[in-house]
Amino acid sequence: MKPFTLICILIIACLTSCHVEQYVSVPVDYAPKFTFGRDSTTIVLVNRVNFDSLKINNKRKLGVLKGGAYSAMAAAAKQLRFLPGINTINLADSGNFVVSTDSIKQLAANNKARYVLTLDKFAADISEELVDNNSVYSTVVNTNFTLYESNGIYFKKLNGKASDFHSEEPYQGFIVSLLFHPTVKGNGDAISNSARNAALDALKDYLPYSITNNRPLYTDDDNLQSAVLQIQAGKFDKAFQILNPIIDGPDKKLASHAAYNLAVVYEAQGDIEAALDVAKVSDQKQPNNYAKTIIAELEKE
CATH class of the missing domain: 3.30.160 (Double Stranded RNA Binding Domain)
Structure with missing residues (x-):
């Protein structure tokens, strides 16, 4: 096999099997912890x-x-x-x-x-x-x-x-x-x-x-990549429809990554409690650093 042909094959293989790590900026608004009452x-x-x-x-x-x-x-x-x-x-x-x-x-x-x-x-x-x-x-x-x-x-x-x-x-x-x-x-x-x-x-x-978190997202699967595109576009309902069925699937690694991405979706929508719950599911399915990081940060928030 010629060297040029081998290089082309390796490049194509990398493009089809490797993925570029992607991020999404998640602005989160927090209400006050305490209030002075509803009346004037x-x-x-x-x-x-x-x-x-x-x-x-x-x-x-x-x-x-x-x-x-x-x-x-x-x-x-x-x-x-x-x-x-x-x-x-x-x-x-x-x-x-x-x-x-x-x-x-x-x-x-x-x-x-x-x-x-x-x-x-x-x-x-x-x-x-x-x-x-x-x-x-x-x-x-x-x-x-x-x-x-x-x-x-x-x-x-x-x-x-x-x-x-x-x-x-x-x-x-x-x-x-x-x-x-x-x-x-x-x-x-x-x-x-x-x-x-x-x-x-x-x-x-x-x-x-308000704070803005720059969250990495898992894209090591076509469905995860599709969900990421929806998250980046702010179409969280569509991302949920893609990710939620995967969490209960047989592939533990894929389920863990889908649960983490869904935790980011919940955080982007301001539901910190749901984001924390799903992030814990991600780490339970298969321990991963993304989930551990978001869990620690959400528990502080």
């Missing part, structure tokens, strides 16, 4: 952070911390207002940022609020990490909120943290980093930005969010 609800926000007790002598630094704390409260009020039926009243003073001393019950009654959200602690710093002998900085903010019911008795702690990359370019060398370490007092905008992110982190269980 007012949440009043108050400051309980007493910066004066910290005895910070540098007025510029004190102003940056107060500005960051106010940014955290303003971000919390804004995001909560995006929720259906939620109205917020932010009682924090952006100028002096004084401490509210009224009782929770009184604050709720005065503002006809069902909930009172207090900012109890606020801390900000710029941390340093050495990467390849260069100093890389991050703006780190911690916020501690408490969400009270109007009676002042029942409450829930809501703690948030944000760590954001600070400098566009690292400071070169250890000695230079000692001389030019950025300070809180000189980075008000960065502190306020991280404060807003920390507030959103504190409220994450009450806010909807």
Whole structure:
């Protein structure tokens, strides 16, 4: 057999027997874990952070911390207002940022609020990490909120943290980093930005969010390949019609791969519970890394 003929045969064999791994991007929208009820609800926000007790002598630094704390409260009020039926009243003073001393019950009654959200602690710093002998900085903010019911008795702690990359370019060398370490007092905008992110982190269980998973798909069979084309086209009903009968078939490997692909279909439709159940079936039929990965990620979500 001539070498050229042999090469052609090998190429044709590869095209007919090998498959190219394919992926699909799966955007998933998640509802909040907790809600404030279906009726119209007012949440009043108050400051309980007493910066004066910290005895910070540098007025510029004190102003940056107060500005960051106010940014955290303003971000919390804004995001909560995006929720259906939620109205917020932010009682924090952006100028002096004084401490509210009224009782929770009184604050709720005065503002006809069902909930009172207090900012109890606020801390900000710029941390340093050495990467390849260069100093890389991050703006780190911690916020501690408490969400009270109007009676002042029942409450829930809501703690948030944000760590954001600070400098566009690292400071070169250890000695230079000692001389030019950025300070809180000189980075008000960065502190306020991280404060807003920390507030959103504190409220994450009450806010909807979206993620996009890039899922690999099995295509080692004509039926699986057909289902993949339907998944990529967003025709999930047709993909289900192809995949579902295969799961109970005699070929364990094919059944496992079909179950995994179907788990991706359910995830794309937002049915996380069904996706997790079918992914477990996939791993039971025949253990595989795709199923193990999606199971671990779905259980976290």
